Amino acid sequence: MSVTVRVPAKVNVRLSVGAARPDGFHDLANVFLAVGLYDEVTVAPAETLRITCSGPDAAQVPLDATNLAARAATALAERYGISPDVHLHIAKDIPVAGGMAGGSADGAAALVACDALWSTGASRDELLAICAELGSDVPFSLIGGAALGVGRGERLTPIEVGGTFHWVFAVADGGLSTPAVYAEFDRLTAGTPVPAPTAPPALLDALRKGDTAGLADALGNDLQPAALSLRPSLADTLAAGTAAGALAALVSGSGPTTAFLAADAEAARKVADALAASGTCRGVRTAVSPAPGATVREP
Ligand SMILES: C[C@](O)(CO)[C@H](O)COP(=O)(O)OP(=O)(O)OC[C@H]1O[C@@H](n2ccc(N)nc2=O)[C@H](O)[C@@H]1O
Ligand SMILES: Nc1ncnc2c1ncn2[C@@H]1O[C@H](COP(=O)(O)OP(=O)(O)OP(=O)(O)O)[C@@H](O)[C@H]1O
Structure with a gap:
């Protein structure tokens, strides 16, 4: 069994x-x-x-x-x-x-x-x-x-998520260690007050409405400067995806994968093709959100 x-x-x-x-x-x-x-x-x-x-x-x-x-x-x-x-x-x-x-x-x-x-x-x-x-x-x-x-x-x-979001992911060469990225965040923010973390209502609203443009406006990652500091070449990948029409681009979590939000499936394909041709990443994947959590597959 x-x-x-x-x-x-x-x-x-x-x-x-x-x-x-x-x-x-x-x-x-x-x-x-x-x-x-x-x-x-x-x-x-x-x-x-x-x-x-x-x-x-x-x-x-x-x-x-x-x-x-x-x-x-x-x-x-x-x-x-x-x-x-x-x-x-x-x-x-x-x-x-x-x-x-x-x-x-x-x-x-x-x-x-x-x-x-x-x-x-x-x-x-x-x-x-x-x-x-x-x-x-x-x-x-x-x-x-x-x-x-x-x-x-x-x-x-x-x-709650009220619609489908279309993503492109650029996979980088080699990984980044999560503790190293958080340590770089500490180094970059040393000596300045770090505000309490918050999730903006506009972002939660965009998710609930399935509003892609609203989500694009509200995307953000405080670890991005740290990931870019450890891997400066990621800036080229972000720029290549943005030039190809992505509505927004950001580092995914601790990186080094970069994520691009596209208006629809066709726009996502265009961004994916441009990233693959750009020479700024190891591979490109497209995917949609949301997706269900860990689920037993029926035989
Ligand atoms: C970057 C993210 O992926 C965003 O979702 C997570 O914050 C990381 O989550 P994760 O990989 O499950 O991380 P954990 O295995 O819990 O912790 C690994 C290391 O990441 C750092 N860490 C993680 C989570 C957190 N809130 N603060 C941290 O500083 C710590 O150095 C910790 O020792
Ligand atoms: N099942 C697993 N699959 C992949 N890596 C694993 C696994 N179990 C432990 N690891 C270790 O965890 C490290 C981080 O891998 P993982 O793919 O989870 O990174 P990540 O996607 O950056 O994580 P996160 O986004 O949660 O910070 C790997 O370098 C590997 O040593």
Whole structure:
């Protein structure tokens, strides 16, 4: 018997970052939007806990106990006194270390898959609490759709989305480390007061109405200067997408993936073609939002 769970990537349509807290994390007002690029995690009983991974970026994914899918299986097994001996296979399509929460997605998917395999009877809130222990982005990967995340991003309030948004993502060469980007944010803001993080009402309104132009006007990422400081070439990618007609361009989360909002599917194709020809990125993907959270696939 095996269980397969499909789980989406995310883009942060507004990432408002406050000052560093005593525990090293930053308080956020983090507006997540799930996008239709998916990993799939399949779990089956096995002799020992082991992980395999397939897909173009598979070589960059750790296959040991540090993999978020393994950590999720172990955390759930410990909570319910179950043996964590399973084979987890990750079919990876989300860019690795790209600021699209690929590892977090696999953690949430493995949790939902193991929960179904073991019939633990855990409530959604119990699963969300385990997600929050695994990482700040993991709870959102479980719920999908759109949500405002506060605290370190793990305390979620779902947001209704009233339409479809068309995105283009430019995948960069190599990843960026999330802690390194937050550390660069601290360096760049040292000596200046960092305001409390907020999510602007106009952005939440644009999501609720499915208003692409309104969303384009309100997109923002406080980590963008830090990501650009560590990877200055991303400015060329942002400029190439904007010149090709994207309504707005920004770094996705901690980067280095860049995200471009397009008016419709045809405009997205044009932006994608121009980015692919620009020589400013390793690859280009198109996707729509919103997308559902971690979901068991029926056989
Ligand atoms: C950049 C984002 O992807 C935006 O959604 C997230 O804030 C990062 O979430 P994540 O990758 O799940 O991050 P975690 O695994 O929880 O933390 C990794 C590291 O990122 C930094 N970190 C993360 C979240 C946060 N609110 N403040 C931080 O300073 C800390 O250095 C932390 O040690
Ligand atoms: N299942 C996994 N898939 C990918 N990376 C993983 C996984 N588990 C652990 N990792 C580790 O996490 C690091 C970050 O990978 P990930 O793809 O999650 O980055 P990210 O998309 O930038 O994350 P975020 O947007 O949440 O900050 C990788 O370099 C890898 O070492």
